Amino acid sequence: MQYKNFLKSLLVVVISTLIVVTVVYAATTIGTNITSSGQLIIGNATHPEYFPNVQTLIIHDDFDITDGEVDETPNGLVAMVTADGVLGNNSAAVAGVARTAGASSIFGMQGVAMVSNSGDSGDAVGVWAGSFDTHAGGDNIGVYSLAAGGANNYSFYGEVGDFYNNGNISTAGTVTSSNTSSIGWSVQSTTNTACNSVCTSACVYGQDSGDTKNIVSCSNAIADTCVCAGGS
Numbered sequence: 001m002q003y004k005n006f007l008k009s010l011l012v013v014v015i016s017t018l019i020v021v022t023v024v025y026a027a028t029t030i031g032t033n034i035t036s037s038g039q040l041i042i043g044n045a046t047h048p049e050y051f052p053n054v055q056t057l058i059i060h061d062d063f064d065i066t067d068g069e070v071d072e073t074p075n076g077l078v079a080m081v082t083a084d085g086v087l088g089n090n091s092a093a094v095a096g097v098a099r100t101a102g103a104s105s106i107f108g109m110q111g112v113a114m115v116s117n118s119g120d121s122g123d124a125v126g127v128w129a130g131s132f133d134t135h136a137g138g139d140n141i142g143v144y145s146l147a148a149g150g151a152n153n154y155s156f157y158g159e160v161g162d163f164y165n166n167g168n169i170s171t172a173g174t175v176t177s178s179n180t181s182s183i184g185w186s187v188q189s190t191t192n193t194a195c196n197s198v199c200t201s202a203c204v205y206g207q208d209s210g211d212t213k214n215i216v217s218c219s220n221a222i223a224d225t226c227v228c229a230g231g232s
Helices: 002-031
Strands: 034-036 040-042 054-059 075-080 186-189 203-207 225-228
Touching: none
Parallel strands: 040 054, 054 075
Antiparallel strands: 034 040, 186 225, 203 225
């Protein structure tokens, strides 16, 4: 009986020792890659002082970043990675993967911007994307999207609101409108005036009333009719 009790006690000691060793080893191993003192850092952050206002910093490849939009402003999460061509060219600092089930909609990534009260004057942007470094060998793309294989495929879908772009718009496909009343263009009458000074929106073309077939450029001062890409 004493021998059995001794074995039981020895077994308890061995198991307890293994548990303690495992916990200590795990804490020691994790501690080499994760540090937290008000700020959670995962990975080898050579210069965490670059991100004094970031709550969580995930480093796959540490590199210098001097973009004030990221390293100086308060951010909940910043992740950094470099595509080296070894494991693939399409690396992502943050990747969201989601799968729908049945009729439930799902979002791989979601961003929501809110205001503190209705009197706030700052912009609330759900998702901000930018690419502006100078380089000769590739394009800079702010947002890249792909849609295929569905009943309808929309690489961009705006549910509510206007579409605005401060630059140019180009497409390899067609541009159509489901509005059966108008696409928003207008026809303005004038007398021998360049349409780019008549239209308050962009001029499409002008027409000389002396010759109904005579379509003239927007800068030609013989136009009597102007087609404008807007209400006026």
